[in-house]
Amino acid sequence: MPRSQRNDNFIDKTFTILADILLQILPTTKREREAFTYYRDGMSAQSEGEYAEASQNYYKAMRLEIDSYDRSYILYNIGLTHTSNGKHAKALEYYFQALERNSFLPQALNNMAVIRHHRGEQAIQQGDSEISEAWFDQAAEYWKQAIAPSPSNYIEAQNRLKITGRSFFLSE
Incomplete structure (x- = not known):
């Protein structure tokens, strides 16, 4: 049984019902509907911490989805599942791929x-302050790009930039 048919959460059920109605109303192909169903099931699994199941659904959605913009969100969510599993290098690969398809993904x-x-x-904990500074500089550059289009969404990022003495990156 697809995950979308076994959601116990009111919000998930509501979203599923609305999404199903929209899919019936909007002119979409069977392939597009199936891709969206896998994507939706991936999001549901991810919200419950079922990252392996979420990834499986996202990969299935990727095989079906042809729209570059929609693929960017699938790739982004695959990146999230890898981040949640501590696979940061893999997550970065998917975030880069998502940005290649949709440059407006501040998240x-x-x-x-x-x-x-x-x-x-981590570099600080290992006693390597030079390496840590390089990582913090890179983080600041990415935060600067994320903050620019929607500053009110990234207050914590702005605070981290101030804490690390990199708030000057925001004014450039």
């Missing part, structure tokens, strides 16, 4: 910055 840029910031903190 991907933010996540790329968070991973770099995390690596900077």
